[in-house]
Amino acid sequence: MNRAFTRKKDKSWMHTPEALAKHYISYSAKFLGHTEVDQPKGTEVVRDAVRKLKFQRHIKKSEGQKIPKVELQISIYGVKILDPKTKNVQYNCQLHRMSFCADDKTDKRIFTFICKDSESNKHLCYVFDSEKCAEEITLTIGQAFDLAYKKFLESGGKDVETRKQIGSLQKRIQELETENSELKRQLQGLEEQLMVTRVSPAGSVSMKSPSTDIFDMVPFSPVSPLTSAPSSNGTPPLPPPTRPAGTRKDLFGAEPFDPFICGAADFPPDIQSKLDEMQRQRWRGSKWD
Known part of the structure; x- marks a missing residue:
């Protein structure tokens, strides 16, 4: 001592x-x-x-x-x-x-x-x-x-x-x-980071629509269905002609350009009327082939 x-x-x-x-x-x-x-x-x-x-x-x-x-x-x-x-x-x-x-x-x-x-x-x-x-x-x-x-x-x-x-x-x-104590502190920090990630500034959970991309844009589709419009002379629309088997698509997956399957609003009325008549004749010919 x-x-x-x-x-x-x-x-x-x-x-x-x-x-x-x-x-x-x-x-x-x-x-x-x-x-x-x-x-x-x-x-x-x-x-x-x-x-x-x-x-x-x-x-x-x-x-x-x-x-x-x-x-x-x-x-x-x-x-x-x-x-x-x-x-x-x-x-x-x-x-x-x-x-x-x-x-x-x-x-x-x-x-x-x-x-x-x-x-x-x-x-x-x-x-x-x-x-x-x-x-x-x-x-x-x-x-x-x-x-x-x-x-x-x-x-x-x-x-x-x-x-x-x-x-x-x-x-x-x-x-x-x-x-x-250190592990508890780290766990609390991770939980806070997770809450910040999941909760938007307004306090609601932000969820992205599965139909949009990362830029909130609708994904681009190269092939879109065409809707037939009435012709300028009032006749009902005709179905699109059947293309021969084996027709190749372009690099974007689209069909080759064909003036007969364009919409009615793509040409002036007089030209559109002639195209409609040519399309009817073509359709009748393809039907009896």
Whole structure:
């Protein structure tokens, strides 16, 4: 332990053992951040870390950034640092990796602890600002150390491995929760994109008629049925003549041009009258062939 814990060892702790062993004690504080330190403990070590992080926060504050608030959950297994709104775990500092904890005697609002990172094996100093509870939080962490040490002695040292396994499981749970949150965010984004695609600006689902093309135009058809119109002399229209089998169509699928099958409005009345007479003769000839 360190002096922050031993200076009140003759006095009773602030919380019941059950509160820290079976549950946790929660505190609110402002998180100045963490920085790497050369030594796992020492007053001068944390003092330099506090000075460094305070300077960084002063710069960020001048840029309009506020010090973020966090929730601390202290138990015999460690100190969790959570977002107070979402309850997402930002850092999980296991107790057996913590080597030093103390409140600042020159600034009653500041308290710190040093914890060895499980991945990089670097010693990181975490610095917090609490206007009313800095000393109380330090003592609560000290009580958690005391209870964890007693449990270690009672278990004959086996409890260390148990805590390591629990720490690994907690870390994995945190990773899965973060991954789950990210997947939910991506799914929500995809659903919003789908709604924007399907719903028109007026709020109705836009559907294209299957009879139109991508430009909302009626597809072009090279072959259109011809409607016979009455001739200029009032005689009923005649059926179109039968073309010999094997007549070839042009490149667009249309029949070759024939003046006898044009509409009545295509020629002047006198020419149309002669064409009608020629068409009747042609029709009679083809009928008796």
